[in-house]
Amino acid sequence: MKKYYGLLLLLLATLTALAQSKSNLAYxxxxxVTYNPAIPTPASVLGYEVGEWHVSHDQLLMYxxxxxxxxxxxxxxxxxxTHEHRPLVLLTITSPENQRNIAQIKAEHHQLTDPAVSGRLDISRMPAVLWMGYSVHGSEPSGTNASLLAVYYLAAAQGPAIDETLRNTVILVDPSINPDGMSRFAGWVNSRRSKNLVTDPNNVEQNEVWPGGRFNHYWFDLNRDWLPLQHPESRGRLQQFHDWKxxxxxxHHEMSSNSTFFFQPGVPSRKHPLTPERNFELTKSIGAYHAKALDKIGxxxxxxENxxxxxxxxxSTYPDVNGAVGILFEQASSRGHAQETxxxxxxxxxxxxxxxTTTLSSIEAVQALRPELLAYQRDFYQKVAGEARNQGVRAYVFGADQDPARSYELxxxxxxxxxxxxxxxxxLTLGxxxxxPTNAYVVPTDQPxxxxxxxxxxxxxxxxxxxxxxxxxxxxxxxxxxxTAAVTKAPKAxxxxxxxDSVSFPMGRVLGDKNAYAYxxxxxxxxxxRALNTLLARKVTVKVATEPFFIGDTKMDYGSIMVPVASQSLPADSLHALMQxxxxxxxxxxxxxxxxxxxxGLKLGSVNFVTLKKPEIMLLAGQGVSPTDVGEAWHLLDNRFDMATSLVAPDALDRVNLDRYTVIVVSDGTYGGITPASREKLRAWVQRGNTLLAIGRGAKWLADNGMSTTRFKAAGTAPAPMAPETVASPVASNTTKAPAASPASARAGTPTAGLPPQQPYVGMRNTASAQxxxxxxxxxxxxxxxPLGYGYESPDVHLFRDHTLFMERSASPYANPLMYTAxxxxxxxxSKANELKLRNTAAVDIADVGAGRIISLVDDPNFRAFWYGTNKLFLNSIFFGQFIRAGSPTPSEE
Structure with missing residues (x-):
């Protein structure tokens, strides 16, 4: 009897769970529609209902x-x-018949992008392809958790409507674009969830600690990496994108908790000029389906806007230049399980x-607009073919003879x-x-x-x-x-x-006699x-040339590395093998x-060959530091140059033995957590002969706290007064004029006693944003x-800037080796006001502090990992900072 009673209780529990699951799914x-019972619900695999907990990546993958x-x-x-070795997966969902013919469907769909054959395709019978990507930012979890329900619906829903949708559509689901960040965030909020949900915005659950789950392993924003392709997540995803087109x-994203829900189109005047107007029209048509669906649930x-x-x-924008339509969704974020807003x-x-809801409205829109979307993609590439043939530039050529690696990477x-x-x-000689032919590359413009x-x-x-x-x-x-050069007229030859079809890494080799005197x-x-770091890590004696020298007829420029064979700890044959x-x-x-x-030039025994020490590097990484900026430095050193680097929280400086480090990097940040005692400790460390490398607001923080002599221009309180017809518009461009103001508004905006003209309140935010x-x-x-210029072929360099810090020139003639031009x-x-402020200002400032130095870079030289052209400024600071002085020329060794 007890046995049957137990089975009855189990049955009742199962029925209750199924009822609850159905209730949850109904929300x-x-x-x-009916749902195929053979398809597992999310709750049956996860053990909880979607929304009760934040799904972890391993659970998501399991489902x-x-x-x-x-x-x-x-x-x-x-x-x-991913960098943390988590799998990235793509689910291809369509009808069983389409699955059996998927290779043929993919190949035929790909032909839409080939103007030579696309005109012969019968698009009336072709499936459209919909890609749905969720939660590129790991701390924006509603997307990834929604993907569980989207996949269940597409696999389990039954009826004529879903059958027709799956016949006419191939749906690609990328359920977690950033598994590393998502796992970090889910672990945080789940481990701090109370049984009785706490909605207080100050609660620890809703306030994830630095660096947060937004970013990937190296603290990069993967939503900015579709073009640069610096991370495995992006490279793998782009291959799938182009396999399918x-x-x-x-x-699917999230935004601030006090907002609502956004779907594109965005601000009409802020789309890229290379994106066709038809793209905006289709985006707006698709938006009508989202509006209808969201209206239905209130x-x-x-x-x-925004x-x-x-x-x-x-x-959401990369598809727009590839014959597709990209749609951004932004959902107000609960940041945990619930929050007051x-x-x-x-x-x-x-x-x-x-x-x-907007996942399903997207599917509905693709089904309804399938012929238009397919025709748009076909027409996009057909029009592009005509544009490519009729515009002036035949090709772009780029290269760098003395550094084929950078050319290769691009x-x-x-x-x-x-x-x-x-x-x-x-x-070729151009520009x-x-x-x-061995080191340059040509990109012809006449291609899809x-x-x-x-x-x-x-x-x-x-x-x-x-x-x-x-x-x-x-x-x-x-x-x-x-x-680089644009080719407007092809050479006669x-x-x-x-x-x-693929590019190969440059071939390196050892040239000359094995029985070398030096390398x-x-x-x-x-x-x-990276080569230098390998040598120093093996305790090889290495010297850098502070002036040019020659090997036969070959000129070795400033910064060339020389390795003597004698007096090394390695035998000569082992050193030769290492050099190879x-x-x-x-x-x-x-x-x-x-x-x-x-x-x-120099003879190899000259005192102007400076012996280098292996840098021991600390990156300040923690509260008050920009995660993306320090992440870029970490990624560069660790992932690209194989340099072991310590990540140390700023508030740990008071208990860390600084003398184990020779270089400390102060990335962009505010550093409010560093105590006065730690600042003095840091100053004393620099004075003992070490290098403090500061970037952006990190350099400003050092200056504001009297640690460096670097000076910055005072920030303006407002843009300079402009003519009334210019400020009447919320658009304040340095190259386009706003419509003229009406006489009444011109009178209202007349300056008084030297004050700027009155402006419409509605444009205040845009006017400020334009600055x-x-x-x-x-x-x-x-x-x-x-030494910061070692390894550069030309004095003309391009910096990336995304801030309004302006660094003053130093009184020392040696302290500003990098200057903005006129x-x-x-x-x-x-803006014109900012451009005037920027002219002829310093981009680098070097301050002597005792036997050490502070090197301040006003701009990030490692921006998003693809700014290869200025990485060497950062690396030169690390390797050669040990002998740089601001007040006198490079000292000789004694």
């Missing part, structure tokens, strides 16, 4: 694999692994429901974007630069990705609007510090040489610092030298004889 999903195993509509593909991509929303479609490195208590399940990125790359057919090529290579300084959600410029040859390699190579290894690994030509008697530097590229001049804007937007 999120349509109940006008997706369970659905893949149970449904003939679903195929799961692992497309990459979707018609519509949805990108959710507040807004559109055509957000834009300008930077092509974002997930101006709109009442915002609960996690509610945030998920809005994401599910070419590799371009190839990943499905852009054809060639070698020049012969040597005052020489381009060789013409508009993306334009976006990569153009220098744009004219804009319809002056406000940008993200950066306003990203000209890739500037970012990589490469020589032809331009294109070998087509490169030397140029500092021009991008990966020369670093040459190959770093794409360097290492010269074996047979005599110390150089024909010109921000959201991200643009500027020209600077570099002293190539200075006309600094190279690409992007800056």
């Amino acid at each position: 999120y999903l349509p109940q006008t 997706m694999r369970a659905v893949d195993a149970a449904s003939d509509r679903v195929t799961l593909t692992e497309y990459a692994r 979707p018609n519509l991509l949805t990108d 959710s507040l929303y807004f559109t055509e 957000y834009d479609d300008f930077y092509y490195g974002k997930g 101006v709109n009442g208590i915002l609960r996690f399940p509610f945030t998920i429901r809005n994401q599910v 070419a590799r990125i371009i190839r990943q974007h499905q852009i054809a790359v060639y070698r020049p057919k012969s040597a 005052g630069h020489m381009f060789s 990705q013409f508009r993306l090529i334009q976006a990569m290579f153009e220098s744009r300084t004219k804009f319809q609007d002056s406000i940008f959600y993200d950066i306003s410029a990203w000209t890739l040859p500037y970012a990589f510090g490469l020589n 032809g331009l294109l040489g070998q087509r490169l 030397a390699f140029s500092w021009h190579g991008y990966y020369a610092p 290894r670093i040459a190959v690994q770093n794409g360097l030509d290492v010269l074996a030298i047979t005599t110390g008697l150089s024909p010109q 921000e530097i959201s991200g643009a590229i500027f020209s600077v001049r570099l002293d190539l004889t200075h 006309r600094p804007l190279a690409s992007g937007f800056i």
Whole structure:
């Protein structure tokens, strides 16, 4: 009897759980369809209802694999692994018949982007392709949790309507774009969830500690990496994107808790000019489906405000330059399980429901607009073909003979974007630069990705609007510090040489006799610092040339590295093998030298060869530091240059033995947690002969606290007064004029007693925003004889800037080796007032502090990991800071 009673209790418990699950699913999903009981519900796999807890990545993966195993509509593909080795997966969901013919469907769909064959395609019978991406920011979890319900619905829903949808659509679900950040965030909020939910915004659950789950392992914002492709998550995803060429991509995000829900289009004047107007029209048509769905459940929303479609490195904007439509969704965030807001208590399940609702409205829109979306993609590439043939630029050429590695890195990125790359057919001289067939690359414009090529290579300084959600410029040859030229007329002998289906890392080698007296390699190579670090880590004696010297007829420039063979701890044959290894690994030509008697310049025994010590590096990383800025430095040193680096919280300085470090990096940040005692400890450490490297607001913090003599211009309280017809518009561009004001408004705006004219209150926020530097590229001049300039071929360098800090020139003639030019804007937007402030200011300032020095860089030299052209400023500070002085020339060794 007891046995039967136990079975009865189990049955009742199971029925109760099923009833609760159905009730929970009814909150999120349509109940006008039936659901296949063979498909597991999220609760049956997770052990809790969606929204009760934040799903972890391993749980998410477990559910997706369970659905893949149970449904003939679903195929799961692992497309990459994160830095923390978590799988990234893409689910292909369509009808069973389409699944059986998926390769043919994919190939035919791909033909829409080929103008040579797309006109013959019958789009009336072709499925549309919808890509749905969730939670690129790990601390924006409603998207990822909504993906559980979206996949369940698509796999389990039954009826004529869903059958038709799946026949006519291939749906690609990327359920967690940032597994590392998502896992960090879910662990935080779940481990601090109370049984009785606490809605207090001050509660620890709703206030994740630094650096937060927004970012990936190295604290990068992956939503800015679609174009630069610096992380495995992005590289794997882009391969899948181009394998499919979707018609519509949805990108599910969260925003501040006191907001509501946003869907695109964004501000009409803030889309990129290369994006067709038809894209905006389709986005608006799709938006009508979102509005109808959100109206039905009573959710507040807004559109055509705040957000834009300008930077092509974002997930919702990259599709717009690839013949697709990208849609951004922004849901107010509960930041935990529930939180008090101006709109009442915002609960996690509610945030998920809005994401599910717009997921389903996206599917409905694709089904309804399928012919228009397919025709748009076909027409996009057909029009591009005509544009490419009729515009003036035939091709872009780029390269750097003394550093083929940087050219290779850019070419590799371009190839990943499905852009054809060639070698020049012969040597070229264009725009005052020489381009060789062995080290330069040619990108012809007459190819399907013409508009993306334009976006990569153009220098744009004219804009319809002056406000940008993200950066306003990203000209890739500037970012990589490469020589580049636009070819407007092909040479008579032809331009294109070998087509490169893949690009190869430069071949490094040791040149010369194995029985060497010494070895030397140029500092021009991008990966020369990695080679140097390898040598120093092996305790090899290494010297840097502070003046040029010659090996035969070969000039070795400032900063060249020399390794004597005698007096090393390694035997000569082991040292030779090590030199061979670093040459190959770093794409360097290492010269074996047979005599110390150089024909010109320094002799190898000169005191102007300075012996280097291995830098021991600390990165301040914690509360008060910008996670992205310190993450860029960490990624550069650890991931790219194999340099072990300590990450130390600023508030730990008072208990850390600083003498184990020779370089401390103070990245952009506020540093309010550093005590006066720690500041003095840091100052004493510098005085003992060490290097403090400060960037952006980190440099400003040092100056404000009297630790460096670097001076900054005082921030203006308001933009300079402008004519009434200019300020009447909320758009304040340095290149476009606003409409003239009416006579009445002109009279109201007349200046009085030297005061600026009165302006409409409604434009206050936009006027202020137009004075921000959201991200643009500027020209600077570099002293190539200075240790910070070692390895640069030209004094003309391009810096990226996204702030309004302006550094004054120093009284010392040696303290500012990098200066902004008199006309600094190279690409992007800056207001006229800020451009005037920036002219001829310092980009670097060096201050002597006892036997040590503080090197202050006003701009981030490692921006988003793709600003290869200024990485060497950062690395030179680390390796050569040990002998840099601001008040006198480089000291000789005694």
